[in-house]
Each structure stands twice: as C-alpha cells, then as structure tokens.
Amino acid sequence: MPNLYVYSPSGAVRDRAAFRRAVRRLQAAGYAVEVDPAALASHQRFAGDDDTRLAAIERAAASGANVALTTRGGYGLTRLLPRLPYDAIDEAAARGMAWVGLSDFTAFQLAALAQRGTATWAGPALMEDWATEPLDEITTACFNDLAQGVGEGAGWRLPLADLRAYPALADGWRVDGAVLWGGNLSILAGLVGTPYLPRVDGGLLFLEDVGEHPYRIERLLTQLLQSGVLERQRAILLGAFNRYALTPHDRGFRLETVVAWLRAQLPGIPVLTGLPFGHVPTKLVLPVGRPVQAVIEGRSALLLWG
Template sequence: MAHIYVFSPSSAVRDKAAFRRGVKRLQALGHEVEIDNAALDCHMRFAGDDATRIASVGRAAASGADIALISRGGYGLTRILPGLPYKAIAKAIDSGTQFVGLSDFTAFNQAVLAKTGLITWQGPALGEDFGPQTEPDDITLACFEDLVAEQGEGAGWQRPKAEATLQVRVTDAVLWGGNLSVLVSLLGTPYFPPIDKGVLFLEDVGEHPYRIERMLTQLLHAGVLARQKAVVLGQFTNFKLVPTHDKGFKLSTVVGWLRSQIKPPVVTGLPFGHVPTKVLLPVGAKVDLFTDERDALMVWGHI
C-alpha cells in the first residue's frame, strides 16, 4: 500500500465525478489517498490563484507521501515556476516521494531537472487515467503499481513496420522531455534543462501536424535536437487534418522531415501521451535504448 497525495498545480478540476472515481479506484487498490485541501479550488481557469497552487506544491513536498500525483494537467505551471519551493521538492524526492504527472506537468519535470538534477516522473493523472467511466488501462495500472513497488525498470513497445530497419543502440543517456508544446515554451528560460547526449521524448494533443513541425523546427534551430543521442516520439492525438488544404501533409510527413534534418535516430510508437495506455517515464534518469527489428526497449534499471 502506498500513501498517495493528490494535488492540483495547473487547471481547475471540472470533472468532479472523474476525480471521485479516481480516488475510489486508488483506494480500492489498497492505497491511502490524501487530498490536498486546495485540490478542487477554482480561480478563473486555474486550480486556485498562483499563490494557492505554489502552496499546494509545497504541501505535496511536505506530505511524506510515496507518490505525489496531479489531479489533471491543462495550464498553469509555467506561471508559477519561479515560486516553486525547489529545496523542499528536492528534500522530498531524496526522502522517497515520487512526483508523477503529464501534459502541463512537463514544466514541473523540466524545472526540477534544471534546478536540482533530480528525477521526477511523466505518467498518469488522477482524473484522466484513474477516473474514466470505463476501467483504467491494464498497462497503465501495471506500470503505476511497479512504481509503487519500486520495481519498474523499463518500457518496451513495438514500432511501425516501416521502422524495422532502423536499428538503435543508445546507452547511458539522460531521459527528458514530455509535452512538446510545454517544453518549447520553456526554451530560453532557466527552467529548460541543458541536456546534451540525452534521449528526448515528446508527445502532444490537439496539435495539427504543421504545428508539431513548427515546434520541432524551433527545437531544431535552437540546436537542441542535434545534441541528443535519440529522439523518441510518443502519441500525438486529437487533431483533425483538412484534406482539401493539407494535400497529403500528415504526421508521417513531419516524422520523415525530422529524420532528414538531424543525425540522431528518431524512434516512434512510444506508448505515452494523452492516451489510455501509457508507461511511466523517469525524467532525469540515465537510460539505455535498444531496438531489434520492430521491438524497442528503454531500460533505466532500478531507481
């Protein structure tokens, strides 16, 4: 059984039913769930004003929980990065608290990595992953339980057939990244980690392929992509193509263009993003990345 602390550092929780279902599901798994006293606050589109959300991060760090889990993503963390209690967060991580989230939480992951060099996790959110009306995804649950049990050592997946001839061998590289839109918004700030020879993973939701390409172009021109050992693409979902205008321009076009621009290999198919099936990824950990025909394996060992 784990002590899970649920807090809301980004957007306000609109789906209270999903929030309650998520809490009950975690409790049914045998976990103790502690809810931050501002988790359901609302200030405009945010889960409380900036000071309230900064304080909620501080309470999560002071909770002594095994897992500090966000209620949802959305928007709001980039506003409060200068005010986050990084010393308290580092102390909590050193004491065993694992901070977990995705989407807007990418800002937290990168800022903590830039400021402390410590590991946080990209993974599920309470409402999106534990709170849907249907049962949570089995792989997502299994990966979360592995984190709770301190047994997670890697993630494997199958790549598209067209990628079978692309063989990759990467060792001892820092894993970093997350939501592409949020990551790009941190460029040029103290909260963008200066990672060289890393494995950069990316995902996004609701972004047309041309906008994905535009953000990748920004990372390209900033020199970020060329400095990595590999770029791993997760799931890019919930966008709508316009056939009469796109004229064949699609996500695979962007992937092909990206491969033509950089020497580091571009690996696709990572089961992570705004999708039901998601692995947990340790941002800031050293990883090895291997492929064998269509199979891909990312290993970080016991953390």
C-alpha cells in the same frame, strides 16, 4: 501500502463526481490516498490562484507520500516556475517520493531538472486515467510498479516504418547511460531561452502532444531544431500526437510528413515512433532526468533503468 498525495498544480477539476470516482478506484486498488485541501479549488481556469497552487505543491513535498500525483494538466505551471519550492521538491524526491504527471506537468519536471537536477516521473494523472472507463491495464500496472518501487524499465514495439527508415536498426542498437527527458512538446518548446529548460547533451528526448495540427507540431519541432536542442540528443522518441483534425487544405500534409521531414534534418540521430506515452489510455511510466539504457532488438525497443 503505498501512500498517494493527490494535488492540483495546473487546471481546475470541473467534474467532481469523476474526481471522487477516481479516488475511490485508487483506494480500492489498495492505496492510501490523501487529497490536498485545495485539490478542487477554482480560480478562472486554474485550480486556485498562483499562491494556492504553490501552497499545494509545498504540502505535497512535505506529505511524506510515496507518490505525488497530479489531478490533471491544462495550463498553469509555467507561470509558477520562478516561485517553485525547488529545494523542497528535490528533498522530497531524495527521500523517495515520486513526482508523477504529464502534459502541463512537463514544465514542473523540466524546471526541477534544470534548477536542481531533480528526477521525476512522466506518467498518468488522476483525471486522465482513473476517472475514465475502462482503466488501462498497462498504465495501471506501470504505475503500480513505480509506487511499489519495483519498476525497472519499459518497452514497446517499433512500427515497421521505423525499420524501413533506419535499416541498420535490424542489426541492433544500444545506448548506455543516456539521460531520458522530455514530455509535452508545446510546453517544452515554450521553455527554450529560459533557465527552466535543462541542457541535456547526449540524451534521449521523448515528446508528445495533444490537439496540435501536424503543421503546428512541425513548427514546435523547428523551434527545438533551430535552437540546437535536437542535434544534441542521441535519439528522439515520439509518443502520441492525437486529437487533431486534418483539412482539405493540407493536401496530404500529415503527421507522417512531419516525421519524415524531421528525420531528414537529423541524419545520424534516430527519430523513433510508437512510444506509448501521451494523452492516450495506454501510457508507460518514464523517468525524467535519469540515465537509462536504450536497446533495440528487432522491433523491440526497451528502456531500462533498474
């Protein structure tokens, strides 16, 4: 039976009833769940002050669990990066612990990769997924595979617009041994110029964001473009960008406009969409910092790491 350690490294959990419901669901699914003693701590908007959240990360690293699962994202990890226990995090991963999360957890993941080369997992969070109705079957199946050590890859169906943008993909496309990395666009762009953004050359960069208008998404992508991050990749994989509102002022400027603009800036580097990841019910579980094989056959896109 896989063991899960649930802890709160970022924002405070406000809905305690939903928290308890989510833990019960994991237990009903057969998991042994250990809840960090500060999982429901609160200090301003955070799950405890900085020392409290750092101590929670240290307890997670020492827990011996199969999976260390965050309760939620929000904000708070970026300010902890100079003090993270990188050696303990890396040693736990080397023993087989999967560090799993998304959103604000991107800061933890990229810093661990930059500082120690530690591979982690982008995937669900307790409150984002098990506290909601209904449970998504694909998300839970991907998580179960990871927790049981049998996950070997993931795939999705490319939108037709991608094949129209890149007709050569119809003949097939393959990349071997490229490092998969990325996460939340806002968090990642905020690490540019710091020692906590890994330099990945020839990688596969996946991105998502929530609550950001397309013009802000373009601005963040411009930061990555002008800093040289994007041109060093083999492909850009775009997940979900949602929970924003267009206005009459936009006059047709929308997310598709941003994607078309980005493709024009990166000739020879595919910008692919439709990746099931982000603040959406259906999300894949993806290795961050691990070499993968990427294959496109027709409209089928596959990432393989088994």
